[in-house]
């Protein structure tokens with residue numbers, strides 16, 4: 001069979017070659033040599049595969065990358081026959097950014113140390129050192145955000161695979177603390193503080209959240225009362241509920257905080273403003289007079305971050321410590337001044353400037369999803385369990401249908417959302433580089449909020465799924481899936497709780513529809529929405545609702561129309577419901593009643609945008625091989641999304657069609673299975689950053705790596721290093737099967 005294949009290098013043969021990847025033992029890998037010298041001739045392919053031996057990639061069968069073995073910054077599996085040109089796919093997915101340069105920079109012994117399982121104090125110290133190293137490199141000058149935002153965001157994104165605590169602490173220092181100075185302050189603040197903040201000479205905090213208020217920032221209680229005699233603000237924590245809580249850097253390392261407090265002038269409350277407030281003496285690290293700082297204690301994840309609390313008692317700061325870009329005090333007249341007459345709009349502008357954190361979380365979350373996918377997919381392609389019968393090899397777990405239908409849609413989503421992320425970043429960058437209209441600003445904020453919510457929600461669910469898909473080995477901290485899952489969990493909460501954020505997008509969509517009609521919120525726009533949705537409804541053809549041919553189910557126009565219909569319908573229903581209730585119940589309660597639907601609307605819109613952008617990117621690809629595979633992925637993304645939210649598509653999809661969609665999803669997963677390893681290799685993370693024994697790119701060696709990590713990274717095993725005689729191990733499963741002479745392969749290896 002192999003000679004047949006080698007004569008014809010078609011894509012079908014490449015696919016077959018990948019299937020064979022796990023069947024043919026390698027004769028040259030060190031593990032194989034060791035096994036063949038010690039094992040007797042009865043060693044079966046199954047035994048060798050189970051021992052982690054692999055084929056030597058055969059260049060005539062597919063795309064092979066033998067030279068990649070020596071490239072520490074490559075992510076491409078080299079003992080493997082790839083089904084498509086992974087380098088081309090990588091180039092398409094990465095765009096123009098030079099990731100290798102970043103990887104070289106991150107390849108530093110200090111940055112590669114893991115803090116995950118250290119005692120809290122040690123983890124915090126290491127995290128601080130790593131963040132200091134990063135800040136001092138000069139690569140992350142947040143002040144350049146106004147000049148080269150895309151470059152800074154790219155660097156932050158690609159730093160994402162070092163320890164999560166360091167990555168998030170870097171975000172607190174640069175995006176939150178330095179970012180608040182940049183975005184809420186004026187030139188005097190930039191000149192005085194920005195450089196020191198960027199290079200962490202001035203370790204900072206972002207002190208917004210209080211014990212009693214997180215999402216509802218408008219109700220923060222900390223006060224900053226203006227003293228007209230001294231031109232100072234006096235900061236106070238009026239009650240226990242107003243103690244600032246959860247602040248990164250507050251427990252140990254922070255020297256100055258951006259404190260969000262109510263500006264009180266002549267007894268009048270002008271709402272929440274931001275003030276720079278010294279917390280510790282930079283030299284002695286002693287707390288400043290009137291400040292108490294403490295530790296919030298142990299957390300579910302991010303153990304390297306010193307989240308803490310602050311209490312203020314008559315802490316005086318000069319007027320100039322008010323970050324006064326959006327509002328301040330005229331020191332001559334001692335009166336409040338702001339370019340925004342409407343305090344609501346002023347407050348919205350302040351909060352709007354905090355969008356950077358959300359944008360970085362979108363990239364960070366996609367990175368976590370991809371890293372977990374690289375580990376889980378490579379493992380699934382080499383881990384064998386059960387098989388068709390005696391003397392036949394066990395099957396890679398990736399070939400179980402249940403495994404495929406879990407894994408492939410996640411891979412598809414990790415491709416699809418690349419372009420939603422890029423859209424948000426592009427709009428964000430435009431906002432920094434050009435003068436954009438208020439409408440455009442609102443759209444960026446709403447989109448970033450909704451995309452952050454949907455992506456981080458889904459990633460969290462996927463991380464748990466992927467952890468389970470790797471079985472017991474993923475429960476080992478060495479494989480990092482648990483730590484990534486636990487550290488990522490809070491992505492759903494900080495930088496805005498997802499449920500609260502996605503309402504911002506839902507509200508924006510409602511407002512947009514209503515504005516197009518009368519300029520008034522919801523009520524009079526119903527007819528307009530009816531027309532929009534009505535148009536789609538009349539287009540709906542009963543034949544189409546039952547239509548279930550393969551061609552139709554893979555038709556992108558059908559997918560897009562279905563997604564648009566879903567959004568429009570939810571929009572219509574929300575508008576009608578809220579409008580119907582608001583007279584009786586008032587707007588707050590009417591809105592509240594529709595929240596579950598509004599949240600579904602937000603998700604529907606984000607998924608629609610994701611599909612639209614993914615499809616239009618695929619449209620532009622000239623390489624037919626990549627185009628074909630990516631179209632399969634777009635189809636899978638579309639149909640899997642429909643299937644998961646079928647209740648919202650019922651008008652368009654009848655029962656028979658739903659069954660056909662489910663079959664089509666399985667078919668697409670089968671089709672994509674052979675590309676799985678190549679698809680995740682294209683994500684680009686090198687082994688030294690993934691750092692997971694079950695997910696390395698020397699395909700087939702996971703057993704060796706598991707033992708190696710346990711022996712070399714665990715001091716408790718020092719005595720047995722070099723003493724294990726694994727070659728003598730009896731294959732228990734084989735013995736059982738020989739004894740019973742049965743084809744029943746559902747024996748569990750105890």
Ligand SMILES: Cc1cc2nc3c(=O)[nH]c(=O)nc-3n(C[C@H](O)[C@H](O)[C@H](O)COP(=O)(O)OP(=O)(O)OC[C@H]3O[C@@H](n4cnc5c(N)ncnc54)[C@H](O)[C@@H]3O)c2cc1C
Nearest residue numbers: 206207208209213214215246247248493494495496497499
């Ligand atoms: C590890 C960590 C680090 C953090 N770092 C910082 C930091 O450095 N600086 C800082 O200022 N803050 C920080 N935070 C705080 C974080 O920003 C808040 O936790 C977040 O904004 C959510 O607020 P909350 O915790 O008060 O939740 P709440 O607002 O109380 O929400 C609780 C629940 O109620 C629901 N809910 C609330 N309002 C609504 C609504 N209108 N409609 C529907 N449901 C609603 C939410 O969906 C959520 O499920 C951090 C938090 C954590 C956990």
